[in-house]
Amino acid sequence: MTAAARELTGLLTDPARAGEVADWTALVSAARAESLAGTLAWRLAGVPLPREVERLMEDARRASETVRVEALWEAEMARRALAPLGVPVVLLKGTAYAAAGLPAAEGRSIGDLDILVPARSLPEVERALLAAGWEWVKEDAYDDLYYRRWMHELPPLIHRARDRMIDVHHTILPLTARPKPDAEAMIADSAALGNGLRALAPADMVVHASAHLIADGDLAGGLRNLWDIDRLLRHFAGADAGFWAELQARAGHHRLWRAVHRAARLANDLYATPIPESWRIWDSADPLFRARMLARDGWGRQTARGLRFGFYVRSHLLRMPPLMLARHLLAKARR
Amino acid sequence: MKHVFRLKVGPVAFRIGSDWEAPLAQLRRLYAGYPTPEGICDFTVRVEADKPWRRRLRPSVAIRGDYVLPDAAPLPLAQGLLAAEMGMNLQMALGQRRYLLLHAGAVERDGQALLLTGESGAGKSTLSALLGERGWRFLGDEFALLGLGDGELRPFPRAVSLKNAAADLFADLPEERFGPVLSGTPKGTIRHLRPNDAAIAGMHDRVPPALILFPRFGPERPAAVRPVGAAELFMRLTQASTNYVALARTGFDALTRLCRSVPAAAIDYGSTEEALALVDRLWAAR
Amino acid sequence: MAGPRYLADADVLAVAAEMEGLTIVFHQASGQTHILAPPAPQILAALAGDAGDEEQILSRIGADFDLAPAAPAALAARLAELEAAGLVHRP
Incomplete structure (x- = not known):
């Protein structure tokens, strides 16, 4: 854990503490490294700041607005390409938050466009995207086979004119991973956005964000993903007292309760997210997750190397049974 | 650290x-x-x-x-x-998100700025540094920062990076203004030059742009001047900017304003002296 | 035969600058800048917030522009470019 990362989470949670910040340069470097600079800038809007800090926050807000417009535009271009097929197209992650106008989108960095489509529609979706100017990022036989057989998405596509990537998912975790979320139910229960695209239902959105954070990754960029979860939980639970029970049931249905539960505890710990009393249990692994997430110093460097490697191996184990992992690492080493 | x-x-x-x-x-x-x-x-x-x-x-x-x-x-x-x-x-x-960043050298005279831009290797860096030692005030050799609201340039007088033979043109300057000789870099031999005291003292003054030139160096090329119209200027400057797209509407507004109000020309030159003479002539006629 | 219908955002030309006969358009929906030569800006103006097929487009701009005799082919080519750029789409 480092002071800069802790200060960042503290300030995101309670912007009124801006007056206590001693080293703004360190804070901003940590925020940039965690892809939270735009988020921080929006959280600090209206809070009295030193003049030079305020100007930097204005810059970051301007930059995040461009990011939002570009992400929504990329979604619209995908919609136009896929509209003739008549298949449901569900936006995921940052683009979904922006399109749905959720607080999680405020200032958020958004990179690739992630969409979820029914598994049976994959071939026609692929054809329609290729016809509309997207092309494969890499023409590598092993990677291709790997993606198609074991991953939860098509190999990444990039648009040749706009230079933007799209990840087409047909489920939310790799097929090799042990939890098998019910992707069909996620698509069936998704909600129409005004723009002809869809977003996951609230509980599924939290399940997906938690799976993405805990079950699918090496926790790089974890503070940003955990911030998403904090914003989603506050927003949905604030509007609907029955949300917690629904979330627990839905997470159980997708076999992702452990991930959702842990994500909620971590959000409560780092961002003071209000969660049900009964969810606050002690778990021996939580401190490791916490330390891993806070492994960022005031120069924007990752700290705690050993811990990071541990989580890297863990992320591969989670995705693949050991024999498959060996085959994968061997194929990677040969190239 | x-x-x-x-x-x-x-x-x-x-x-x-x-x-x-x-x-x-x-x-x-x-x-x-x-x-x-x-x-x-x-x-x-x-x-x-x-x-x-x-x-x-x-x-x-x-x-x-x-x-x-x-x-x-x-x-x-x-x-x-x-x-x-x-x-x-x-x-x-x-x-950079506060100013429109143009890949250009810039110098000031009479309270107005001359921008030198174009492909790398065209000589904009060397020319702006030379002008900065010959009666102009050096504003920068690499990036020009254009204010989004006011359309004025902010000086950004970093050390000049002189590549290979370019350092010979500055041989009469005091040794203490130079950095170490860096040989075998990906860009050949490089020596950095600190801008002069006037450039450092004036680094916080804003300067309105008055002329934009696209120099092109070729030893056998006859000296030539070709006016660049507003639309072509716009197109060239979007390519010379690293943050035009990121600045969205504010970038568009700043750039259209610049292109409509400031004359531009492409100049071919075969020697440094030729280029300096062309600059003087065009500046007087701006 | 009617053929496909096209539509542009109502404000597609709201942020634009004329320079030397060209129209530089800042497209607010995408954040992209496009440099357009005639008749592309006129086609956009004809479709802004008002969908139409090729025939309707020609009748809306026909009075101002001499696209004949290659009009239909030229119009189809311009529409394909505008569609690829995202400035018009099929509603």
Whole structure:
């Protein structure tokens, strides 16, 4: 854990503490490294700041607005390409938050466009995207086979004119991973956005964000993903007292309760997210997750190397049974 | 980090950290007389070991910071100064959001600015540095910062990076203004030159742009001038800007205003003296 | 035969600058800048917030522009470019 990362989470949670910040340069470097600079800038809007800090926050807000417009535009271009097929197209992650106008989108960095489509529609979706100017990022036989057989998405596509990537998912975790979320139910229960695209239902959105954070990754960029979860939980639970029970049931249905539960505890710990009393249990692994997430110093460097490697191996184990992992690492080493 | 140097150039404050003292000592000497930022720094640059064991064993310097290119190749420690300079350029190119950033040299005379832009190798850097020693005030050789609201340039007088034979053109300047000779860099032999006192003293003055030139160097090419219309200027400057797209509407407004109000020309020249004469003539006729 | 219908955002030309006979358009929906030569801006103006097929487009701009005799082919080519750029789409 480092002071800069802790200060960042503290300030995101309670912007009124801006007056206590001693080293703004360190804070901003940590925020940039965690892809939270735009988020921080929006959280600090209206809070009295030193003049030079305020100007930097204005810059970051301007930059995040461009990011939002570009992400929504990329979604619209995908919609136009896929509209003739008549298949449901569900936006995921940052683009979904922006399109749905959720607080999680405020200032958020958004990179690739992630969409979820029914598994049976994959071939026609692929054809329609290729016809509309997207092309494969890499023409590598092993990677291709790997993606198609074991991953939860098509190999990444990039648009040749706009230079933007799209990840087409047909489920939310790799097929090799042990939890098998019910992707069909996620698509069936998704909600129409005004723009002809869809977003996951609230509980599924939290399940997906938690799976993405805990079950699918090496926790790089974890503070940003955990911030998403904090914003989603506050927003949905604030509007609907029955949300917690629904979330627990839905997470159980997708076999992702452990991930959702842990994500909620971590959000409560780092961002003071209000969660049900009964969810606050002690778990021996939580401190490791916490330390891993806070492994960022005031120069924007990752700290705690050993811990990071541990989580890297863990992320591969989670995705693949050991024999498959060996085959994968061997194929990677040969190239 | 172990060693730190803070530096203010025009409106931009940098924090540069390093695993080693040597590159920062060279930076301090090169930027002697520049202000030290008091509050927050806009950008952080890290001149650090490429891999942890590369701190002592054949030290290899990675260029990192708030904004990074994933495939930036490391440099040997002897070129650590260059790594720091490239790191600052990278932060500006990828992270600058307050000004429209044009890849251009700029100099001032009579309270107005001349911009020199064009492809790399066209001589804009050398020409702006030379003009800065011959009656013009040097504003910058690499990036011109255009105010989004007021359309005025902010000086950004970083050290000039003189490549290969270009250093010979400045042989009469005092040795203490030069950085170390960096040989065998990816761009050949490089020597940095500190701008003169007038450039440093005036780094906080805003200057309205009055003329934009696209120089092109060719030894056998006859000197020539071709006016550049507003639409072509717009197209060329979007290509010369690293943040035009990121600035969205504000960038569009600033650039259309510049292109409609400031005349532009492409100039071909075969020698430095020819170029300086062309600049004088066009400046007088602007 | 009617053929496909096209539509542009009602404000597609709201942020634009004329320079030397060209129209530089800042497209607010995408954040992209496009440099357009005639008759592309006129086609956009004809479709702004008001969908139409090729025949309707020609009748809306026909009075101002001499697209004949290659009009239909030229119009189809311009529409394909505008569609690829995202400035018009099929509603």
